[in-house]
Amino acid sequence: MKITKPLNLGLAALAGIAFACGGGGEQSSETSQTVATTPEPAQEMSLEEKYQDDPIYIKGLEKIKASDCQSCHMVERKIVGPSYAEVAAKYETTEENVTMLAQKVINGGVGNWGEVPMPAHPGLSEEDAKDMVRYVLLLKE
Secondary structure (H helix, E strand, O other), rough: OOOHHHHHHHHHHHHHHHHHHOOOOOOOOOHHHHHHHHOOOOOOEEEEEHHHHOHHHHHHHHHHHHHOHHHHHHHEEEOOOOOOHHHHHHHHOOHHHHHHHHHHHHHHOOOOOOOOOOOOOOOOOOOHHHHHHHHHOOOOO
């Protein structure tokens, strides 16, 4: 009997400490709500994903894929010439800029983006070149 009394007191004290520290019974709903409402980080969207349903994007992309543009340009990364996003950042989307840039695509040029010349594309119609330029100017970051 001498051992059981201190043992019982010790067990009761241990149970009280465990309960006070959250080890007894149900969790409060406040604690579980805090854990469950952690938001997920927002996913970044590429320019291609951002504009994939835009008719200007669809029409321009179709014409660019049918041309040789992709051998020197990419949407978000410079290869030989500037990326489409760099061109879009440099030029405002106005009808004057669309016409001017379409002429540069058709006639070629050098000097605006460095010393590597852009070859002329004389077989390209002005309307097709404008559709391509509108697509490029749409790709602002």
